[in-house]
Amino acid sequence: MKSLHLLIIFLPLISYSQSKWDEANTIIHTKNLQTDQVNNWWIDLNKSNSIPLIQNDSVLFLYRGNATTVEWMGDFNGWGYVKDFANKGRKIINTDVWYLKCKFPTDARLDYKILIDGNNWIIDPANKFQQWSGVGGGSPNSELRMPLWNEDVATVTQANVPKGELIGDALIISKSLGYQVTYSVYLSHNYKQFGPMAVVYVTDGYEYLHPQLGNMTTTLDNLIHSQKIQPVIAVFVDNREPVNRANNRRMNELAMNSKYLDFFANELIPAIQAQYPVKAEAKSRAIIGTSMGGLTATYFAFTRPDLFGLAGIQSPAFYTRPQIYNLCEGNADVQLKISMTTGLINDTSTDSRKMSEILKASSCVYQYREVNEGHSWGNWRRLIDDILIDLLGK
Structure with missing residues (x-):
């Protein structure tokens, strides 16, 4: 009986996450997006705390704002020292939304920041999770929590x-x-x-x-x-x-x-x-x-x-x-x-x-x-x- 209850709860979660993932892919590949469509999508993602968007081992980093270049820097690329990790964001056509697709282990937890125009390091404004780091107290980084990671x-x-x-x-x-x-x-x-x-x-x-x-x-x-x-x-x-x-x-x-x-x-x-x-x-x-x-x-x-x-x-x-x-x-x-x-x-x-x-x-x-x-x-x-x-x- 206990396993049945878990199944009933779990299936909608999969559907909910999958639908957001599919919607994001549709947005990314649509050439003639309407402003209202982008705005409503972005509002929905923020309200549901879905940035970064995660589906199993796949991650869609997202940032919205005026920029010439957007990069994601973090544990995954050694904060810039690992050069073979593709960390440069791509801009969705005719929008101010940038994205980066990655894959990580499903139980990973990683620190990151967003680098705007090569010189402006910011925490992810749409991600509520943060982890402080650095010698002597440091400063906050944004935190990516994969689905199977759990707080101790x-x-x-x-x-x-x-x-x-x-x-x-x-x-x-x-x-x-x-x-x-x-x-x-x-x-x-x-x-x-x-x-x-x-x-x-x-x-x-x-x-x-x-x-x-x-x-x-x-x-x-x-x-x-x-x-x-x-x-x-x-x-x-x-x-x-x-x-x-x-x-x-x-x-x-x-x-x-x-x-x-x-x-x-x-x-x-x-x-x-x-x-x-x-x-x-x-x-x-x-x-x-x-x-x-x-x-x-x-x-x-x-x-x-x-x-x-x-x-x-x-x-x-x-x-x-x-x-x-x-x-x-x-x-x-x-x-x-x-x-x-x-x-x-x-x-x-x-x-x-x-x-x-x-x-x-x-x-x-x-x-x-x-x-x-x-x-x-x-x-x-x-x-x-x-x-x-x-x-x-x-």
């Missing part, structure tokens, strides 16, 4: 879930680095009742905390409340200069930097252990990061397995420091627990697969996931819960 409920704030406490912008003066570093500390709800807890250190801490980027505290709240992970303390280390937040030092700090590792080992970890109820053994201490931070998580864990027994690695930028492969191969007998993820669309899948083979031959316990997404916080945020469960699951 672990990333969504739930009214009935108790919130942990966040102590923001603590300052530490580092002798190893020769400058000040800020960090924020997340404490599980009612953390004092649990005794010593596992601790998670997070690079690019500002981005992982940002509600429109990583939103990691919400994921922690939800996973702890649902008892999918043990209560934890999380330390979000900010790579931005404290007195000039526009100066992000990540490209130096996260590039297999031995001084940055010394800062963690000799200064930050002792400071956290002295102030908070965290377990001291490596098997209860995780390091997590994305992109350059994913490289750093790998470097930290394989260089100091006595400190970090757990590593969460997201879209790792191994290509920037290929010596990381030799480091991991040379320490194949270490007992680490690793969770690694990557996108398949102009992300780091080639390098991640190479590392996956190294991990497979090692003594590490590891999980590896690939998703049809790009190098984006939309990708990383949705996989934080998987990583935390892999590393700290009950």
Whole structure:
């Protein structure tokens, strides 16, 4: 009986989507369109939130406005670096409507913008979905959600879930680095009742905390409340200069930097252990990061397995420091627990697969996931819960 109800609901959806797709193709190939016909079609698409128009694995990007050229830039063409992706829009004859037809995996989620006349980057004005991206907070991109992509409920704030406490912008003066570093500390709800807890250190801490980027505290709240992970303390280390937040030092700090590792080992970890109820053994201490931070998580864990027994690695930028492969191969007998993820669309899948083979031959316990997404916080945020469960699951 349940399957019958689903069938009754599903069939009209197919018909509705198909009819809009057919109508769009008719509009595109009609030479003598009436202005009212175009206006009514455009109003209908906007009212039904049907831009971009999606049918199974096919996408019709649409833009209406005065322009000489219109291009779609995004994860799908490496934001312009992948030259063999046909991203230039075509104009429907005798209208101001531009279109681009593409095909993507049915479970893909991709960031994009529209480029007008080669110099004006805009979000899609007809698409309500957005994903923020970029170092230091960045700016919004439009978001393409294919039919089989689903939002992860672990990333969504739930009214009935108790919130942990966040102590923001603590300052530490580092002798190893020769400058000040800020960090924020997340404490599980009612953390004092649990005794010593596992601790998670997070690079690019500002981005992982940002509600429109990583939103990691919400994921922690939800996973702890649902008892999918043990209560934890999380330390979000900010790579931005404290007195000039526009100066992000990540490209130096996260590039297999031995001084940055010394800062963690000799200064930050002792400071956290002295102030908070965290377990001291490596098997209860995780390091997590994305992109350059994913490289750093790998470097930290394989260089100091006595400190970090757990590593969460997201879209790792191994290509920037290929010596990381030799480091991991040379320490194949270490007992680490690793969770690694990557996108398949102009992300780091080639390098991640190479590392996956190294991990497979090692003594590490590891999980590896690939998703049809790009190098984006939309990708990383949705996989934080998987990583935390892999590393700290009950």
